[in-house]
Amino acid sequence: MNPTENSKNAYIEASKYFPGGVNSPVRAFKNVGGNPLFIDHGKGSHIFDIDGNEYVDYVLSWGPLILGHADDEVVKELKGAVEKGTSYGAPTTLETDLAKMITSIVPSIEMMRMVSSGTEATMSAIRLARGFTNREKILKFVGNYHGHSDSLLVDAGSGVATFDINTSPGVPKDLAYDTYTVAYNDIDAVKELFDNHGDEIACAIVEPIAGNMGVIPGTQAFLDTLRSETTKHGSLLIFDEVMSGFRAAFHGAQSLYNITPDLTTLGKVVGGGLPVGVFGGRKDIMSEITPAGKIYHAGTLSGNPLAMTGGISTLKQLNDDLYAQMIGKVDTLTEGIKKVADQNNVPITVHHVGTMWSYFFNAGPVNNFADVQKSDQKFFAKFFNELIKQGIYTAPSEFETNFMTSKHTDGDIQKTITAFDVAMKKLRN
Numbered sequence: 001m002n003p004t005e006n007s008k009n010a011y012i013e014a015s016k017y018f019p020g021g022v023n024s025p026v027r028a029f030k031n032v033g034g035n036p037l038f039i040d041h042g043k044g045s046h047i048f049d050i051d052g053n054e055y056v057d058y059v060l061s062w063g064p065l066i067l068g069h070a071d072d073e074v075v076k077e078l079k080g081a082v083e084k085g086t087s088y089g090a091p092t093t094l095e096t097d098l099a100k101m102i103t104s105i106v107p108s109i110e111m112m113r114m115v116s117s118g119t120e121a122t123m124s125a126i127r128l129a130r131g132f133t134n135r136e137k138i139l140k141f142v143g144n145y146h147g148h149s150d151s152l153l154v155d156a157g158s159g160v161a162t163f164d165i166n167t168s169p170g171v172p173k174d175l176a177y178d179t180y181t182v183a184y185n186d187i188d189a190v191k192e193l194f195d196n197h198g199d200e201i202a203c204a205i206v207e208p209i210a211g212n213m214g215v216i217p218g219t220q221a222f223l224d225t226l227r228s229e230t231t232k233h234g235s236l237l238i239f240d241e242v243m244s245g246f247r248a249a250f251h252g253a254q255s256l257y258n259i260t261p262d263l264t265t266l267g268k269v270v271g272g273g274l275p276v277g278v279f280g281g282r283k284d285i286m287s288e289i290t291p292a293g294k295i296y297h298a299g300t301l302s303g304n305p306l307a308m309t310g311g312i313s314t315l316k317q318l319n320d321d322l323y324a325q326m327i328g329k330v331d332t333l334t335e336g337i338k339k340v341a342d343q344n345n346v347p348i349t350v351h352h353v354g355t356m357w358s359y360f361f362n363a364g365p366v367n368n369f370a371d372v373q374k375s376d377q378k379f380f381a382k383f384f385n386e387l388i389k390q391g392i393y394t395a396p397s398e399f400e401t402n403f404m405t406s407k408h409t410d411g412d413i414q415k416t417i418t419a420f421d422v423a424m425k426k427l428r429n
């Protein structure tokens with residue numbers, strides 16, 4: 001590996017202009033030490049930093065790149081789209097084309113709105129739920145992350161958890177007060193909250209497969225309880241599938257649990273690496289959005305033609321066979337990791353659902369945020385850096401998820417298992 005001198009200098013320069021040197025906190029590697037790697041380009045399953053180092057990438061822009069970097073077809077279609085203009089602020093048929101694909105893949109989304117990020121999708125879905133039910137309280141789960149809008153930055157996962165911030169300074173007390181939080185997978189706590197406050201709760205928002213405290217699947221009983229309690233009390237159920245959509249399964253986590261939420265939010269893969277978010281669901285609820293209804297939502301770049309093209313060219317390449325192949329690769333990788341951890345006597349819990357996977361230095365079980373916090377985070381930081389030295393780029397926090405693409409090769413996967421083995425041997429001795 002070349003020294004990462006260029007990245008170091010680029011970071012010093014960037015730090016003059018951006019707080020912490022980055023435009024999104026977990027990119028800074030603050031939790032694992034060292035400076036972030038500045039990326040020059042990516043192709044397939046690999047990224048290349050500005051010092052000329054090559055890495056097998058499992059971060060994949062934090063999920064969107066299910067076809068890997070610079071997929072030939074996506075690049076070709078984007079080039080064609082950019083020639084025609086980058087934005088009109090008027091409707092295009094591309095928006096309807098992408099909407100039809102989304103509805104056919106996730107049928108609970110009968111009607112939708114395109115936005116430019118997952119944060120906008122969840123923020124807008126919450127406003128819609130509040131407006132539709134005429135209630136103000138919401139329920140979220142500790143360690144679930146739904147983007148950085150005020151109501152949702154309470155007991156959140158991802159960077160909020162990595163940097164140990166419960167509720168961000170700047171979130172008005174009243175908004176935090178309107179957000180009930182309960183431990184993930186805690187059925188009794190959900191029932192108790194709805195028994196006591198059900199008629200005040202506009203919605204429950206949940207990551208059905210949590211991916212922002214590592215991967216932690218919701219249990220069937222937990223999600224069934226959420227469905228029945230929200231229905232019983234006239235609250236809406238929002239599945240935040242910004243991460244799990246097209247990742248946990250082709251048809252989303254909701255297809256794995258056979259649960260129909262009232263609203264779903266999507267992001268990441270749905271834009272194929274361009275800025276797209278979606279919120280949608282029951283037609284009677286979505287019809288309350290302006291200008292059909294009175295609940296306000298808008299966006300200068302919503303449904304942007306380049307972003308729509310990124311989504312269309314990605315989604316049209318997805319199918320059940322491709323998922324079977326990607327899931328097979330995740331199985332091989334995670335089995336390999338467990339095996340080398342056993343051989344090296346390293347306590348580990350490895351979770352994976354569909355194309356999402358993560359590992360905790362923790363003997364387990366890991367079912368909620370409190371369990372994740374018991375993991376050996378110091379060991380994780382050292383381990384992460386050992387992987388980097390061996391050309392393996394994984395999420396720089398235990399409160400994040402790794403992903404798989406259609407482009408990862410058997411060679412990539414074997415190299416990764418070997419790197420885990422070498423790093424464990426080095427750090428255990």
Ligand code: PLP
Pocket residue numbers: 062117118119120122145146147148158207211212240241242243244267268
């Ligand atoms: N919801 C979930 C489940 C996410 O994982 C994320 C981002 O990681 C978001 C919402 C926010 O999406 P964005 O970062 O595009 O605003």
